[in-house]
Structures are given as structure tokens and as C-alpha cells.
Amino acid sequence: MPPPTDAEHFPLGDVVLQHGMTLPDAHLAYKTYGTLNADRSNAIVYPTWFSGWHTDNEWLIGPGMALDPADWFIIVPNMLGNGLSSSPSNQPPPRDRARFPFVTFQDQVACQHRLVTEHFGIETLALVTGWSMGAGQTYQWAVSHPEMVQRAVPFCGSAITADHNKVFLYSLGEAMRADAAFADGWYDPASPPLRGLRAFARIYAGWGFSQAFYWQEEWRRLGFVSLEDFLVGFWEGFWQDGRDPNNLLTMLWCWEHGDVGQTPGFDGDTVAALNSIRCPLLSMPAEKDLYFPPEDEHWSSQHIPHGDVRVIPGVWGHFAGGGQNPDDTAFIDAAIREMLDRPV
Known part of the structure; x- marks a missing residue:
């Protein structure tokens, strides 16, 4: 979208x-x-x-x-x-x-x-x-x-x-930067670092919802038929849906330094x-x-x-x-x- x-x-x-x-x-x-x-x-x-x-x-x-x-x-x-x-x-x-x-x-x-x-x-x-x-x-x-x-x-x-929150944010940033296609932020907007975005999504998936959410397979209420279906359709789909990596890192820095x-x-x-x-x-x-x-x-x-x-x-x-x-x-x-x- x-x-x-x-x-x-x-x-x-x-x-x-x-x-x-x-x-x-x-x-x-x-x-x-x-x-x-x-x-x-x-x-x-x-x-x-x-x-x-x-x-x-x-x-x-x-x-x-x-x-x-x-x-x-x-x-x-x-x-x-x-x-x-x-x-x-x-x-x-x-x-x-x-x-x-x-x-x-x-x-x-x-x-x-x-x-x-x-x-x-x-x-x-x-x-x-x-x-x-x-x-x-x-x-x-x-x-x-x-x-x-x-x-x-x-x-x-x-x-x-909080510091524990920052650990999560650090991992997101490093996942994005680890993709060679990110090119230190100078990637072609028409060819974003998709591997970094997918890693970003997989990390977020473990933090955005609780352990109990996954135990109870609450993702089925969102229309997904398997865990992998949810990880790809909900998480990877969201972060690749018009979200620019440099924009994400700018907001990430703002969040990290909130006080x-x-x-x-x-x-x-x-x-x-x-x-x-x-x-x-x-x-x-x-x-x-x-x-x-x-x-x-x-x-x-x-x-x-x-x-x-x-x-x-x-x-x-x-x-x-x-x-x-x-x-x-x-x-x-x-x-x-x-x-x-x-x-x-």
C-alpha cells in the first residue's frame, strides 16, 4: 500500500x-x-x-x-x-x-x-x-x-x-545495516535492502506480540493459517509496504533517545x-x-x-x-x- x-x-x-x-x-x-x-x-x-x-x-x-x-x-x-x-x-x-x-x-x-x-x-x-x-x-x-x-x-x-527497550532497537538497526544493499543508507530507493527489511520484520515479530499470543495462536484471528504465514504476511508485508529504511532508522533513533x-x-x-x-x-x-x-x-x-x-x-x-x-x-x-x- x-x-x-x-x-x-x-x-x-x-x-x-x-x-x-x-x-x-x-x-x-x-x-x-x-x-x-x-x-x-x-x-x-x-x-x-x-x-x-x-x-x-x-x-x-x-x-x-x-x-x-x-x-x-x-x-x-x-x-x-x-x-x-x-x-x-x-x-x-x-x-x-x-x-x-x-x-x-x-x-x-x-x-x-x-x-x-x-x-x-x-x-x-x-x-x-x-x-x-x-x-x-x-x-x-x-x-x-x-x-x-x-x-x-x-x-x-x-x-x-528503558535499556531493555534499547536492546530491541539496537537489534533492529543492526539488522538493517547488515544488508550490503543498505549501502550505509545510500541505496537506490527503487531497490531497497529487502534482506535487511525481512530481518527487521522477524526481530519485530518476537517483540510486538507476547509469548502467550503465540502459545494461543492468536494470529489465526488475523486470518493467517500458520506461523510462517503470519510472519510473512503480517510482519514482512508490513515493513515492505511503503516503509523506507532510512525513515525507519530516523524514527528508531528518536525512539531510542526518548527521555x-x-x-x-x-x-x-x-x-x-x-x-x-x-x-x-x-x-x-x-x-x-x-x-x-x-x-x-x-x-x-x-x-x-x-x-x-x-x-x-x-x-x-x-x-x-x-x-x-x-x-x-x-x-x-x-x-x-x-x-x-x-x-x-
Whole structure:
């Protein structure tokens, strides 16, 4: 499936990134759902996740759901590096492909903040929410702009990337780079490093879902008839479906270096950054998520003045937050509805 073409684009101009490089003539791709009301009080920001596009967030948006466009103005900004916003695959030389600069969660949110305030004139956000790297951006919004965010619901993600999580991310990057066709990032886009992408997919398969998911052969519920059928059809198919390797590595670096403590003003103090969050924040880790386990979110929550944790039950691991399992979707939707009903 090719990347979606229905995004709007907000020009950012030359963006000076946190690590000291300039991204010239940058742009942020986004999609909105619903109508902004007269006093601009019904806005929600729902960032994308690792490799995801705005269309991959639509499973949580719709009539009768908590994120109902009849009630809310939902902004889905595409992350820098995801192929729709400024990315290695669409940036002109000399900052294209392997020379695309490092981007942090702080950079992502700084650009999104400009979209929200400069383009839409929004001063407060009723909610920020997101899955996986979208959860990381949710935490970052709550730390970077506590005066704006009224409620936050990160799910299956974290405020700081744990070392065990980094082990997973290191293995993905090395699998891609080990393919000679990757050519240090200077491959022909028409001939991507397919062997590296397949290895990338096989590693991800062991982490994205839990051991119990495989024991119970839950992949059959997704329409696959054997384990190999699932590994090829779901995992290899996904990563070879319009995902550019350099884009993936850019987002991988951002994920690996996630830490709200690196927000300017906190000097690396993650606890102080968490303590600065003013809004009610409900974190929803998945019970058997292998790289964002509930223990990590309980640790973060104790440092957030109005923090709470609600564990998504079941065996779907990280993909409890991916919109694949109706039970998990209903659980997440109900929690978001409860938060939106909460007075501020």
C-alpha cells in the first residue's frame, strides 16, 4: 500500500533541531477530523507512532467513539521522519537519505506546537493521546507545554526509553545495516535492502506480540493459517509496504533517545520533568508488552502529581494498542472517554 496522499502540509521553514543541526524548508504533514469550535476548546492532538501514518490512527476515531469528530477537532500530526512530514525519503540534498539529521521527541512536539498555535490559533488542548511513540510524544507534550494540555492518555509507551527497550532497537538497526544493499543508507530507493527489511520484520515479530499470543495462536484471528504465514504476511508485508529504511532508522533513533528529562530546563532529570506535569495523566501499558512493560509506567506515574496507571489486560502485548483486537480497542476507548468526561 503506498503512503496516503490526503495529508495537509504546514510549512515550518528552517527548523533548528535539538542536536544542533538545521532542517531547511521543513514541513509537517497532518490530517484533521471534525470541526474546531468557536472558542477553540475542543482540540485533541493524537500523534503517529513508529512508521505509522495518520491513516494508521483512524481506528480510534469515529462516530460513537470517544474521539468522535462530531464532538472533537482531532489533529493527527505525522512525525518527522515518517515519510509524509520532512524525512530522509523526501528531503532534498544535502540532508537527504543517510544525511538526514537526528530528531528528538522534543523536536517533534516543538513542530506540532507551532502547527497547533500558529496555524489553528489553539491555546489549550482538551487531550493529547497516542500509542507507542505516540505515547512518548504525549508525555513530551505534557512536559513541554503543561499550560496547554488539560488531559493526557499515553498508551503502550513511555516517558523514557528503558535499556531493555534499547536492546530491541539496537537489534533492529543492526539488522538493517547488515544488508550490503543498505549501502550505509545510500541505496537506490527503487531497490531497497529487502534482506535487511525481512530481518527487521522477524526481530519485530518476537517483540510486538507476547509469548502467550503465540502459545494461543492468536494470529489465526488475523486470518493467517500458520506461523510462517503470519510472519510473512503480517510482519514482512508490513515493513515492505511503503516503509523506507532510512525513515525507519530516523524514527528508531528518536525512539531510542526518548527521555522527557532531556527537555530544555531539566538538565537530564527525568523525575523533575515528570513532576512538572500539571494535567491528569492516565498511562495505559499493556499487560504483556515486552518493551513497554507496566512496571515502567508505575515508576513514571509515582512522579506525576495527577498520574494514574490502568493496565490493558490480555495477551496481545504491544499490539494491544494497535487497533487489531476489538477487546483492547474497547478498553482504550472507554478510558479515553472517561478522561474526556473528567472536569478540568
